[in-house]
Amino acid sequence: MAYDDLPFRMLAASNAMTEAIDAGVRAAGYPDLRPAHGFAFVRLSGPGCTLVELADHMGMTKQSASTLVADLERKGYVRRSPHPVDGRATMLTLTPRGVAATEAASRAGRDVVRRWAREVGDERLEVFAQVAAVMAREGRVRPTW
Amino acid sequence: MAYDDLPFRMLAASNAMTEAIDAGVRAAGYPDLRPAHGFAFVRLSGPGCTLVELADHMGMTKQSASTLVADLERKGYVRRSPHPVDGRATMLTLTPRGVAATEAASRAGRDVVRRWAREVGDERLEVFAQVAAVMAREGRVRPTW
């Protein structure tokens, strides 16, 4: 078997996923969010984190992360508050709007997965997810989107 | 089933693929090539194409494509020649070095696919490829890599 075009299929599939989620998020009323933001939101969810932790998660410098956070704060998705125990650090957390946007993204993701599941069947999708997990082991999730 | 992290797996898997190919190409002696270049090479292979055709393939403006081609020409991977029938256009083709780099990329792709096939089995990989094809139908292959 050749699988010469598997790289292209994988790329196209992952782009289709990203675009579907992005479109869902926009349609839900958050047109100023881009896919990279969603990746940040994952880390910001729950208890939140500091800037350096976010930068590490995103695989970027703290300077770049700082710019990103400033943007998200200006748009009303992220809040900065003093760190409870470390006077140098800032705690970053999602605002209610940020949480709502995160939920919209999850919903959009579930929707497209469900649609695909109907097309290919639950069994095949399950195999796909398992194989993807194996492949994903050696690949960082970079916010290349 | 949840599949809440399927988007991340897909992204990580596609990044793993891209990085494996990129690493293979570098190791084969083409350190000045980046994944986006490989995507251009696909269109430049064989009879070649014009700048506008390449731009369309890459999903970018002709101005950006022009910059890309200038870079590839300077590095010795692409040749410009007058178009046989259209005096306005330029024919873009791969140099022997460009063809060799393309082959190195194919080889690297096959290698990593073969490795994964050994891990998950031919059957599961086949299902993966089929499902990816379905997903890929609605996603452009953008040179986001």
Added chain:
DNA sequence: ACCATATAGTCAGACAGCCTGACCAAACAG
């Protein structure tokens, strides 16, 4: 044959997202 319009490609300028380097202030370790 001629002119109007469409097309291939270039040049110039701007912007977004990322980087490196230098720096400040709080925390921590001896």
Added chain:
DNA sequence: CTGTTTGGTCAGGCTGTCTGACTATATGGT
């Protein structure tokens, strides 16, 4: 209580993309 580490900002630069304006060739209607 002083030296080093760590969280974060500011300043400046690079790269890849974009839009807008332009030249030159091709094409089609009269």
